[in-house]
Amino acid sequence: MATEIRAEMVANVWKIVVTQGDTVADGDTLVILESMKMEIPVLAEGDGVVSALHVAEGDVVQEGDVIAVIG
Amino acid sequence: MFETVLVANRGEIARRIIRSVQRLGLRAVAVYSEADEALPFVREADEAVLIGPAAPALSYRNVDAVIEAARQTGAQAVHPGYGFLAEDPRFAAKVEQSGLVWVGPSPDSIEQMGDKIRARNLVAAAGVPVSRGTERPVADLAAALAAATGIGFPLMVKASAGGGGMGMSVAADEDGLRTEFEKVQGFAARMFGDASVLLERFYPRVRHVEVQILGLADGRVVALGERDCSVQRRNQKLVEESPSPAVGPELRLRMVDAAVRAGEAVGYRNAGTVECLLDTETGEFVFLEMNTRLQVEHPVTEMVLGIDIVEQQLRIAAKSPVSFDPDALSPTGHAIELRINAEDPTRFLPGPGTITVWEEPAGEGVRVDAGYAAGTTVTPHYDSLMAKLIVHGIDRDQALERARTAVASFRVEGPKCNLPFFAELLAHPEFVSGTYDTGLVARMRS
Numbered sequence: 213m214a215t216e217i218r219a220e221m222v223a224n225v226w227k228i229v230v231t232q233g234d235t236v237a238d239g240d241t242l243v244i245l246e247s248m249k250m251e252i253p254v255l256a257e258g259d260g261v262v263s264a265l266h267v268a269e270g271d272v273v274q275e276g277d278v279i280a281v282i283g
Numbered sequence: 284m285f286e287t288v289l290v291a292n293r294g295e296i297a298r299r300i301i302r303s304v305q306r307l308g309l310r311a312v313a314v315y316s317e318a319d320e321a322l323p324f325v326r327e328a329d330e331a332v333l334i335g336p337a338a339p340a341l342s343y344r345n346v347d348a349v350i351e352a353a354r355q356t357g358a359q360a361v362h363p364g365y366g367f368l369a370e371d372p373r374f375a376a377k378v379e380q381s382g383l384v385w386v387g388p389s390p391d392s393i394e395q396m397g398d399k400i401r402a403r404n405l406v407a408a409a410g411v412p413v414s415r416g417t418e419r420p421v422a423d424l425a426a427a428l429a430a431a432t433g434i435g436f437p438l439m440v441k442a443s444a445g446g447g448g449m450g451m452s453v454a455a456d457e458d459g460l461r462t463e464f465e466k467v468q469g470f471a472a473r474m475f476g477d478a479s480v481l482l483e484r485f486y487p488r489v490r491h492v493e494v495q496i497l498g499l500a501d502g503r504v505v506a507l508g509e510r511d512c513s514v515q516r517r518n519q520k521l522v523e524e525s526p527s528p529a530v531g532p533e534l535r536l537r538m539v540d541a542a543v544r545a546g547e548a549v550g551y552r553n554a555g556t557v558e559c560l561l562d563t564e565t566g567e568f569v570f571l572e573m574n575t576r577l578q579v580e581h582p583v584t585e586m587v588l589g590i591d592i593v594e595q596q597l598r599i600a601a602k603s604p605v606s607f608d609p610d611a612l613s614p615t616g617h618a619i620e621l622r623i624n625a626e627d628p629t630r631f632l633p634g635p636g637t638i639t640v641w642e643e644p645a646g647e648g649v650r651v652d653a654g655y656a657a658g659t660t661v662t663p664h665y666d667s668l669m670a671k672l673i674v675h676g677i678d679r680d681q682a683l684e685r686a687r688t689a690v691a692s693f694r695v696e697g698p699k700c701n702l703p704f705f706a707e708l709l710a711h712p713e714f715v716s717g718t719y720d721t722g723l724v725a726r727m728r729s
Contacts, residue, residue, distance in 0.1 A: 221632050222663065227474055241470075244449070248625070248633035249666040250517070251449065 214283040215257055219273040223247035228269055230280075234262045242280050243267060256282055284601040285359035285384055287312060290328070291349045292364030294654030295670055296577070297324035300362050303593035305329070312356045314349055316342035318662045322654060330356050337664040343367040346374050350381050360384035360600060362593075366666070369576040370397060386600040388498065388575045392549040396573040400481075406570050409548035411541045414560070414569040420479035427464050428457060430482050437487065440464055442471035443479035450474060453485050486562045488720045491515065491571075492527050493558040494542035495584045497595055497609075498551035500602045505609040506539040507584050507592075514708065516631045516724045521701075522708065523580035524619040525587050528679065528717025529561060538568060545573055553599050554581070554592055563720050579622070579671070582652060586618035586675040617682040618675045621690070621705045624667040625698035628707070629728070634699030635661045638669075641696075644689035648675040648682070651693075661698045669695070672705075679717065683709060 223245035230242050236256040243254045243265075263283035267273060287310040290300045297313060301324060304311040313328030318337035325331045332352040335342035342348065344367055353361060361378045363369035363386070372390040379385050387393070396402045400418060407413045415434045420443050421427045431438060431454075440463045442450030452467050454460040464480065472478040495507040511527035512520045530538065542557035556578045558571040581592045588607075595605045626633045641657040653670035655661060661669060674689055676682035690705045711727065713719045 220630070221634060229470070229473055241449075244474075248635065248663055250519075250626075250633055252632065253449065 214263060214281050215260070216278050217242060217254060217257065217280045217282065219245065219254070219275060219277045219279055221245075221247060221252075221275050223252065223273055225267045225269055225271040225273060225279075226251060228265065228267070230262050230265070232262050232265050236260060236262060236282065245273065254279055258282060284309070284597070284603065286310060287329075287356065287358040288360045288362055288386070288597065289314065289349070289353045289356065289358035289383075290324075290362050290364065291343070291368055292362075292366070293319050293324065293343060293665065294322065295652045295668060296364040296579070296654075298327060298654060299652045300364060300593050301328050303591055304362075304597065306591075307594060307597060309597075312352065312358045314343070314352045316664075318664050321659050323656050323659075324654065332356060337662065339367065339664070346371075346377055349374075350377060350383075353378075353381070353383055358383065360386055360597070362386040362596070363576065365574075365576050365579055370574070372397065384600050386553065386596050388549075388551055388553050388555060392551050392555075393575045395549050396555075396575050399572055402573060403570060405548055406541075406545045406573075409544045411545050411548075411570045412568060414484050414571075416483035417481050420481055424461065424464050427460060427480070427482060431457070431460055434482055434484050436460075437485040439483045439485040440467045441481045441483060442467055442475060442477075443481050444471060444475035444477040486560060488563045488722065489513075490527070490529050490561040490563055490720050491520075491558065492530060492538065492561045492568065493556050493578075494538055495578070495581065495592070496542050496546045496551065496555050496557060497592075497599065497605065498546055498553055498555070499605060499609065500552075500599050501604070502550075503609065504543050504546035504551055506542050507588060507590075507612065508614055509535065509538060510578075510580055510583055512580060513719055513721045514714070514723055515721050520580065521622050521624075521704075521724065522620065523583050524617065524679075524682075525583040526614065526617065527561075529563065534566060534568070541568075541570065545570065551575075554578075554596050579668070580620050582650065582671060582673045583618040583620045586648075586650065586673055587614045587616060588612060589615065616675055616677045617679040618673060619682050619686050621672045621686065622668055622701075623670040623672055623693070623695070624701045625661045625669055626667050626701050627699045628701045628704035631701065631704075632699075633663075633667045635663045635667075636698035637661075638695065638697040640694050642692070642694040643670075644672065644692040646685070646689070648685050649689050650674070669698070669700070683715065 514522035
């Protein structure tokens with residue numbers, strides 16, 4: 213089942229760590245957000261393949277925006 | 284002494300420095316970005332200069348704009364606070380080349396301590412205990428396995444280019460090292476474009492204890508006691524206290540001696556902090572790094588010693604003696620600092636916003652160093668520190684009690700705020716007993 217990984221706050225997308233098609237395990241870092249000088253890793257919730265990546269470095273995400281889909 | 288000091292910073296620390304500058308009868312010049320126009324530090328300075336837009340690179344980190352503001356206002360000295368340009372040796376050098384007094388250590392000291400591996404090797408040569416680890420990046424897995432036998436397990440596998448707790452992994456044994464080495468190397472290559480990996484001894488339960496030092500105008504380096512900064516989330520400090528509940532008289536002597544040696548190794552002048560890790564099992568400590576600037580948590584030292592560290596920085600920069608007798612320091616009681624951040628109290632995620640209610644606690648032994656006030660806005664451009672609440676008591680119990688009362692009466696509405704976390708912490712048996720380590724916050728949230 214696909215899991216949507218969403219942003220928990222307004223932030224800048226600082227680094228993209230994975231690419232579409234990568235196999236990831238629960239807890240792996242997918243993307244690192246930056247807000248108020250704090251780097252906040254966004255982690256995979258469960259094992260799977262990154263089936264979609266909806267952000268690029270430098271983007272601004274709002275709370276609730278989908279960052280990636282793990283299928 | 285100089286008559287006008289430019290404060291190259293913002294928020295609570297700019298305001299706090301301005302207060303000491305003015306108390307000494309000097310003029311304080313603030314610099315500010317477009318985002319900070321309404322903040323108290325801008326109003327309270329004798330003169331304030333707009334130096335650029337919100338983005339730090341275009342304002343608070345803009346060397347030319349800061350130097351130009353000093354020229355315009357006739358400032359003769361520059362105090363950098365912490366963060367931004369405080370540990371940039373090129374900025375310190377530029378300040379001096381512009382004929383201004385730099386309120387801080389020499390550009391050379393900043394540079395020597397800025398490179399973490401070089402700093403460790405330098406202080407080790409001066410007899411300061413350091414953690415066992417590789418002195419340069421290890422090339423491949425074979426080299427890592429060879430190095431590991433000399434360091435011992437468990438060890439930390441760490442991306443050279445990393446920081447803030449990222450690109451770090453613990454290996455419990457050789458098998459673990461095989462897995463983690465590849466993982467960290469891959470992560471480092473993707474993340475930082477630099478696959479270099481370092482190995483260090485890993486201590487499962489540690490406290491973060493640091494020593495405040497001052498390099499005096501006459502060349503002596505003196506220590507002002509220690510601070511315990513073990514309450515951390517994401518490797519960033521939330522609470523600091525002095526003295527450390529984990530440091531007795533004998534250990535204090537050894538830590539102070541090591542900190543003074545570290546300072547002397549670079550001919551240190553002005554205020555600096557020697558950060559150490561204290562292994563709670565063995566009671567041994569190792570050098571972590573030296574911060575060549577005023578520290579966020581300097582007020583806990585001020586509260587127990589009854590001295591103003593910013594005043595001493597200005598005196599030292601002016602080549603004057605400090606205001607106290609360094610041979611007759613007499614610490615009194617116990618002080619605790621809580622960092623009031625615009626972040627939620629559960630997951631510590633930041634949340635800026637306009638402050639609708641801001642009511643600070645007051646009372647005996649209570650100090651608040653705030654960067655904001657009601658009606659001002661915490662913007663996403665800078666860190667989430669809104670204020671520092673510092674309490675002092677005759678002993679740790681009284682300080683804890685005063686902290687509880689102060690937290691209960693501190694009201695902040697608008698941005699997210701971590702005050703409820705402190706209410707929880709101040710009732711937590713591990714914190715109350717003083718036996719905590721850097722894993723405390725993670726345990727509270729697991």
